[in-house]
Amino acid sequence: EPEVTQTPSHQVTQMGQEVILRCVPISNHLYFYWYRQILGQKVEFLVSFYNNEISEKSEIFDDQFSVERPDGSNFTLKIRSTKLEDSAMYFCASFTGSQETQYFGPGTRLLVL
Amino acid sequence: GESVGLHLPTLSVQEGDNSIINCAYSNSASDYFIWYKQESGKGPQFIIDIRSNMDKRQGQRVTVLLNKTVKHLSLQIAATQPGDSAVYFCAVSYGQNFVFGPGTRLSVLP
Numbered sequence: 001e002p003e004v005t006q007t008p009s010h011q012v013t014q015m016g017q018e019v020i021l022r023c024v025p026i027s028n029h030l031y032f033y034w035y036r037q038i039l040g041q042k043v044e045f046l047v048s049f050y051n052n053e054i055s056e057k058s059e060i061f062d063d064q065f066s067v068e069r070p071d072g073s074n075f076t077l078k079i080r081s082t083k084l085e086d087s088a089m090y091f092c093a094s095f096t097g098s099q100e101t102q103y104f105g106p107g108t109r110l111l112v113l
Numbered sequence: 114g115e116s117v118g119l120h121l122p123t124l125s126v127q128e129g130d131n132s133i134i135n136c137a138y139s140n141s142a143s144d145y146f147i148w149y150k151q152e153s154g155k156g157p158q159f160i161i162d163i164r165s166n167m168d169k170r171q172g173q174r175v176t177v178l179l180n181k182t183v184k185h186l187s188l189q190i191a192a193t194q195p196g197d198s199a200v201y202f203c204a205v206s207y208g209q210n211f212v213f214g215p216g217t218r219l220s221v222l223p
């Protein structure tokens with residue numbers, strides 16, 4: 001069964017450093033998403049991406065965040081200068097766009113020290 | 114916009130009993146609703162979905178009920194098993210985006 005994959009599974013970084021989280025969505029899906037989940041809290045929407053551009057973003061997704069689909073398979077989330085409060089699980093999800101739900105990857109646990 | 118809320122943050126049930134988890138949403142234009150299960154340290158896993166043109170949908174041991182009049186969604190798990198212990202989220206779509214509820218932690222007691 002096709003699945004969304006994410007790398008790395010865990011990332012530890014120093015405050016102020018840049019991190020890139022990687023995702024490989026399901027191949028025939030058209031919409032791609034990043035979500036964040038702070039420990040013990042609900043899943044929060046960050047950004048959606050369609051047709052090689054951002055279609056919607058939340059207030060969390062400020063200028064420190066960017067997304068890219070550099071080739072036909074990868075979808076990345078970059079945090080330019082990490083803050084302590086960026087520590088969370090980051091989930092990638094993909095969606096065909098109709099008649100189906102979105103499927104989540106296993107997540108990347110980011111810890112900013 | 115859309116907001117999604119929940120009635121109970123935790124729920125404990127005896128093994129073998131039925132579980133009911135509830136969710137409320139705000140936008141009457143929402144047309145697609147999903148329940149996810151999230152086990153510790155893992156990503157949300159799709160359980161069942163329902164579209165707004167239905168009020169009930171059944172899967173294997175799970176049933177989703179949708180009451181559009183009061184904007185309420187519920188997940189029923191029949192004969193709850195220890196493996197059902199997890200956090201359950203509802204998600205509501207608006208357009209191509211999804212808003213998640215805060216989740217109910219289901220604990221199954223032996």
